[in-house]
Amino acid sequence: MIICMAGLPDTCQADSAKQKYMAADDCFKKLRNSSTEQQKVSSWLNCIRRYETIYQVHPENSWAPAGMYKAAELYLQLFKRSNTRTHKSRAIDLLARIRNKYPKSAYSGRAKILLKSIAPAQRQIKHIRSKKEETRNDARIDRFNRNQASLDLEKLIQTAEEKEKKKAPKAPYTQALAKPEKQNPRGDTRVTDLRVWSNPEYTRIVINASNERNYSHRLLKRDPTINKPFQRLYIDIEKTRLGKDVAEHIPINDNLLNQARAGQYLPHTVRVVVDIKSFENYKIFSLKDPFRIIIDVWGKGSNGSPPPEQSITQKDTDKRPVITSRITTDNLKSSDIARQLALGVRKIITDPGHGGPDPGAPGYIKGVWEKDIVLKLALNLAQKLRTRLHCTVELTRSTDKKLTLEERTAIANTQRADLFISLHCNAAKNKRLKGFETYILNLATDDQSITVAARENATSKKNISDLEYILSDLMKHAKIEESTRLANDVHKSMIQGMKTKYSDIVDHGVKQAPFYVLLGARMPSILIETSFISNKQECQRLLTQSYRNTVCHAITDGIEKYINATNPKQL
């Protein structure tokens, strides 16, 4: 077996990237030769994922655009069979990114030709969709207006707003800042919350809105001549008003950011501005149920890369605002596994899923809930990791309290954790299903994984497919290889450990799916489904301390194995 890591000679990386490409080709050959396999979407996605991994793990390698191009071709072939819009969008996204990131590659020209052949149809779809959206929205507003006694007042407000919109200057944000109206006369979408987590190297800002909306962002360079000493990143959210309880000004003042501000930039556009002192990179993406926009900003040296600030500033200020409702943009460098190896594992975050008003899955036995079981498991696991592995261990929650999924990752990142372990219990309609499975963040390759991710993300299966569209961008900094190794070590130990004390232990293996809670995590991260709470026997077992103890003991064995292989001298 050849082991290649970041930091080793280029030839080793090239071999590894090439091997990955060849393995992906083998996967596709098998698919091409089997009409049965071609019927399954998961088989296509499995091969596509293999091609995409090259780009995610070796973005600087010349095999990366080759893999992306092949993945795009496969998505288009899959689209012809599935007629699923996401598959076509993924192909377009990949081709556009080849053009953008690898302009000198031979695949850039090929991507351009392929894009031309498919893009006009795509534009048409977009146009029709936005028109429909408009019509539906207008109809809703009309209906609402007809029911209002104060129709004349409505008209007055509307006329005033139209006038204001016409004369609204394209001036710096602060000059255009308008006071938000206290009423919500037409039931518009509201920005309901603005939250910030930060440490000197990392800041996560989350903007909540009451409905899904298009948004765009732009980075403006600092301009001391007009009293703008900081670079500003702004996000404009369309057809939205600022909720009256939202703080208009949040001081942050760490090494990265000075402050975040929210204001009604135009009558129907909320603008959130972040004053940036310095940064290495940033990433913007959105999640659904409820709709929220997440901005991750990383400081210089936070991932071991040299600061490319100058070129980013120049490049981005030259651009028009980028529509990011469907496509995320970024300027991130590849992850650095060598840094992880050098530092070892000192701090672990254990994350008991759900909590507070979100009880998680209901147990087979009435009154038993996932949130209570996983809290007991996480407390037990934390204790074992501290005493046996001498690591610092923090919990995302140690009581029965509400915690959003994006907050959990923010905690892990701001705490500079080396590992992130999210604990859950599985559930299924089929009460006979039982067993263990361990997940890493990636595209889901089977329907069952999509179902699990939809349940844990509290969203629909369709939204999981939409999420896959932005995932490859977010994956570049996810420690895929390290997470896979951690998942394999933990899962293997868990199954072995459970089998020594219990019969009927079912092994569902290590799987992958796009879990919100793992998105943006910068350390090896896994999500463990520790038994099916919906199964009678496993629900009964989860209620006993001895079973939970065995589960946590076995997980600790796995983490110990992982740490030993990562940094043998630490233990």
Ligand SMILES: [Zn+2]
């Ligand atoms: Zn759960």
